[in-house]
Structures are given as structure tokens and as C-alpha cells.
Amino acid sequence: xxxxxxxxxxxxxxxxxxxxxxxxxxxxxxxxxxxxxxxxxxxxxxxxxxxxxxxxxxxxxxxxxxxxxxxxxxxxxxxxxxxxxxxxxxxxxxxxxxxxxxxxxxxxxxxxxxxxxxxxxxxxxxxxxxxxxxxxxxxxx
Numbered sequence: 468x469x470x471x472x473x474x475x476x477x478x479x480x481x482x483x484x485x486x487x488x489x490x491x492x493x494x495x496x497x498x499x500x501x502x503x504x505x506x507x508x509x510x511x512x513x514x515x516x517x518x519x520x521x522x523x524x525x526x527x528x529x530x531x532x533x534x535x536x537x538x539x540x541x542x543x544x545x546x547x548x549x550x551x552x553x554x555x556x557x558x559x560x561x562x563x564x565x566x567x568x569x570x571x572x573x574x575x576x577x578x579x580x581x582x583x584x585x586x587x588x589x590x591x592x593x594x595x596x597x598x599x600x601x602x603x604x605x606x607x608x
Contacts, residue, residue, distance in 0.1 A: 468589060474556040476516050478601065479506050481550060484526065485542050485602045496528075496535020516554050523553030542602060548593035557586070 483505065484497050499514035517536045521528040527539040538545070551557055560582040561567060567575060 468558060468585060469551065470556045470558055473516065473554050474551055476506075476508055476513060477520065477550050477554045477556065478547075479508070480513060480517055480536075481520070481525070481538075481545070481598055482601055484536060484538055485598055487537075495533070496537050498535045501535075519554045520550070523549065525549060525553055542598040545598040546594050547596045547598075548590055550598070551593060559586070 480499075480502050483502050487495070487497060499517050500510050502508065502517075503510040503513040517526060518528070520526040521536065521539070524539055525545055526536045528534070528536055560579060562575070562579065567578070570578070
């Protein structure tokens, strides 16, 4: 359903960037290395995730010696679904898997429907949860 490591790294990165944004000042960019060091993440993987979030329009990337990543939208307008979709954290049921294909058609059909239903429910839940919910520790705005 979710690539947990990818989803977790994306949320950690956005949480750090949003915290800076929350302080009310004009946010400066946060570098991938800073986030990686603070949370003991692989620097290259953190950089990849931040780039994916920038490509998805969630972050803005500034290049150069004073560069870094900052929010491209308000925390209220960034849903967890946007984040997870942006970094490719959703994993679909592999219908081409040899073990799956060896199952009887009725089992394949039931498993496929159940997976699609679960994905739809997760999508709805994550679409209703925004970055502001994370930075407010789950408390309503």
C-alpha cells in the first residue's frame, strides 16, 4: 500500500521545512543535507525525495550557495495524498506477479477488489489530512 520509508522521509522533510515556514519570517531554503543529518537519513535519498516534491509542485527549489527547498504552497493546501503521490509512495497490487497469477481467478478477483477498496479509503483519508495537521500536532487549526 505505502512505501513506508519513502513516505516517512517525505513527511520528515516537509515537517522540517514547514516548521521554518511557520515561524512567520520569509523562509529561506532548507538543504537536503540538513534534513538528512538531523534525522540520520541517507543524504542522496533525502535529496531525491525533495526533488520529487519539487517536481510535484509541493516544494520550490532554489539553486546556489543560499539555495534549498521551501514550501511552494500553504501547509493547509498540501494534503498527505499529494505528498505520497508526489514521491511515488503508493504501491499497487502487482497483478503480474507469478504467485498472484497462479491463484484461482476468484481469489485474484477478490484480492484485486479488496486492494482497490483499501487504496481508495487510504486516498480519501490522506486527502483529508494536510501538512498543517502535522505541524499543529494533530490539533485543529
